[in-house]
Amino acid sequence: MDEGDRRVRRTRRALRDALIGLTLEKGYAHITVQEILDRADVVRSTFYAHHRDKDSLLFSCFDDVFAELARTLEAAVPGAPLGDPARLAEILYQHAGTNRRVYRALCGRQGGPHVFRHLQRRLGDLLREHLRPYLAAADCELPADLVADYYANAALGLLSWWVDHDFPHDPAWLAQSCRTLVVPGVLTALGQASPAS
Amino acid sequence: MDEGDRRVRRTRRALRDALIGLTLEKGYAHITVQEILDRADVVRSTFYAHHRDKDSLLFSCFDDVFAELARTLEAAVPGAPLGDPARLAEILYQHAGTNRRVYRALCGRQGGPHVFRHLQRRLGDLLREHLRPYLAAADCELPADLVADYYANAALGLLSWWVDHDFPHDPAWLAQSCRTLVVPGVLTALGQASPAS
DNA sequence: ATCATACTCGAACAGGATGTTCGAAAACAG
């Protein structure tokens, strides 16, 4: 379990690739541990030395991607005050655009509901956190959680559409759609009429 | 398999209740067929005479609820032209408000991702169908599917929030939130500035 | 270059869940 060991990195990567590949091919729900083992060329006992079960592996893969997204997001939107609420979504879409394979597994039809729902939860938390100061500034009549949930679900809905339609146009276009569709609602809730930027 | 037979109705109902109850208690994913059998007091072979597997039972239960919703929706919004896009959501929320137990299983955290994602798909289809004429009227720059997906995801996101927070306020309040949050985006996409009603 | 470490391999194992089968008994509709 030492991350600095090359053997560990190799097996972890092999398992990760096998899981994503199989997920894309036949859907997460229908994957068996044995199939992951076969494709990754890893023996049973080794698998269980790293992960408790299939879900554990999934979450592990998931966390990698998610941590990277969080880092990118933190880098692009350094502090609390952000002028454009859709900027968060835009970074998400860019990240998805450069990691299509993984996102296909996470958000696509093939990926299975399990993964998508998990992404929805975690992404909701992340967006909620980033939107908090934005929502706290203006005191709005709607619960902040509700607005945050709305934003997360709507933004993720667009992403889901994008993935399922095989990434048409580009991230900027999708972000613009986000500005058109989901941002007005947030601004309305905050009592503002027109976008800030 | 004759629906007119009382025995069939009894077992179907018993299985349905058992599934929903267990889903609420421990989550759909962790339910075993044996547990359903025990609670429903139905023998193994009888179960498989009705459903291919656990998912089959789930979808069966799901279809019941969904058919009823579709009927209600068709009754309340008879034809194509509808003045208020949020009306669809309002009917959905009312339906959820009067079937809380089932919706808790479908949308709640406990229900598991499998169910929610399925609901998301089906509800998306249904809303898409009902929104089609509305979107076709105005030719908007965004793909109609994208707008429909946005609406479905956003409206369902609000529902999910409502369920997870144990149904605060009432359906009308949630529908009003829908008007505040998600409708402006649709109107913006259509090139309109203010609500029709 | 050597060495102790700890990771992987391979094989085996018990346990549990799944889906199927079939004859006997019971409940149903007409």
Added chain:
DNA sequence: CTGTTTTCGAACATCCTGTTCGAGTATGAT
């Protein structure tokens, strides 16, 4: 009342899971 349909009960093969353990081998540190 009678023929039909459904349920019961029990058994069964099969698959998948998660665990164990000793022997071999790659690895990082010295």
